[in-house]
Amino acid sequence: MKLLLRKILKTPVVTESGISTVDADIETLGNALTKEVRKLFGRSLNIREVDPGSCNGCELEIGGLNSPYYDLERFGLHFVASPRHADCLLVTGPVTRNMADPLKRTYDATPDPKIVVAVGDCAKDCGIFAGGYGVVGPVSSVIPVDVVVSGCPPHPRAILAGILMALREFRGP
């Protein structure tokens, strides 16, 4: 307990403030995201992660978004435990036969207005699993997808950019 408290006091805020060379655009990306979210959902976007057959590579990167380094919450984005609480579905991996129906039902259970972002090469075109006997197809063959983020796995920055693009697209031309 004492050790933990000392550790907490010694550790500075590690969330990037945009000075670092590699992830300098996270801050600008996040701020743009906040602006779009504000227009559409009033500064609050709840995300439900759905995994209909992913290898968990994409999940690691999505988990990275929640880490103190990227800290998604500061932009008003938040992961939730139920599709009924969500505004945005992040779908990863190829859709397997057993998960096609749950994915559809998850989509139906999400209240409007909602956006769907397919994350990773597998969600885009089944990746290396294409043609497998257990695979139904890419995410877009089961539910309507707003934006596809490619990469195997995609960088957390790319996932953020994907959500931002989906929001912009959703608002219409």
Added chain:
Amino acid sequence: MLAQIGITIAQWLVVVLGAPVLAGVIRKTKARLQGRRGAGIFQPYWDLRKLLVKEVVIAENTSWVFRLTPYVAIGTMLLSAFIVPVLTTAAELQFLGNIILLMYVFLLSTFFLALAGLDAGSSFGGMGSSREMAIAALAEPTVMIAIFAIALRAGSTGLNEMINRAASDPLLLLNPGHLLAFLSFFIVALAETGRLPVDNPSTHLELTMIHEAMILEYSGRYLALIEWASFIKLFLFLTLLGNIFFPWGVAVTLQPGAVAIGVFALVIKLGVLALGLAVLETALAKLRLFRVPELLSGSFMLALLAVISFFFLR
């Protein structure tokens, strides 16, 4: 008379509108302790505003209980906000009820939430309901005995009298009964409002959920009402802890100066309690469900000792 009505409505508005920001402060503090920047302290307001305008999805096999529950939850909390003295003990709404009524109004909302959790027929909802009821049943005797410990000394179960009596006691913090009752009421408040180490309010893992599991099926404005009700409940419990056990600063007259000090004192007390809660939630892990009864029976023991000490040390 006009001042009475004015201060009553002002107190009510402080509770109802101020509750989300308290939750925001706790979340922000926790984020800072975890080395994150976290969302702003007003984020709960934006969440509620968005949920109020979203579509409502209702499972097709639910009954009227499911649709009634959000209104029962918010209704009971809006009523409770009238009963608790927040800024002053001079507002005369005592006929509305005392602390015993208050605790059972809270329990009414818990009861309906548990029914609604069962109503949709999902496995997690039923699990959440059974856990919530188990914890409510364990916490209930402790709440009543902790209340009796304070009420015995005040000679009344009215909240205003309890606070006035405590405020007039110069040796308040030297009284073992008072401190024991505070500890036991604090533990029960953690259990009733679904905070760590009994329940984790920010968990995403369905298997460890208690309160969250019951509301998994809610969406849109129904979810907003339930979330808002739980913010108000947390605010009221922290206010009770602050005002009954540390009654300094609560206005005993309706003079503008006294009420201003009351506002100031409330902000300080809630701030300290919120910070304490955030530190506690960062430092403590969630208790295994089967060990929660041990925690609550410990709290029951403290409450019992508080009552016994009243008879020995008047």
